[in-house]
Amino acid sequence: MQNYRVHFAKQILGVPFTVGSVGIQRARDPERARRAAELRFARQHGVEDWRERADHSEIEASGGERA
Template structure:
């Protein structure tokens, strides 16, 4: 299963500023990775919903490092 990195950003005057990112080690598809990252981000920041801290989230496939 692929790894994903989900970045969360707050938009100020139309410019997105990254406020955090979450790495998901394994997910079946990008949508499941996004949902897991939203929940983890909200827990990390002590809020009910991730939208209290960020305006947008973007998902990208993370590169895996092999030893």
């Protein structure tokens, strides 16, 4: 299992601005990490769906590679 960090951004006039990030300590694969981070991000911001606060998410593996 690998560690991941998922970054959430809001686009304004085509420019992405990071609005937050969530670290996932252990996940079987990047998609499971993304889903867990989306749920955690929504809870942290008090919304039902993470898309209420961000437009897109980007996942980063612990080795610094972006997936």
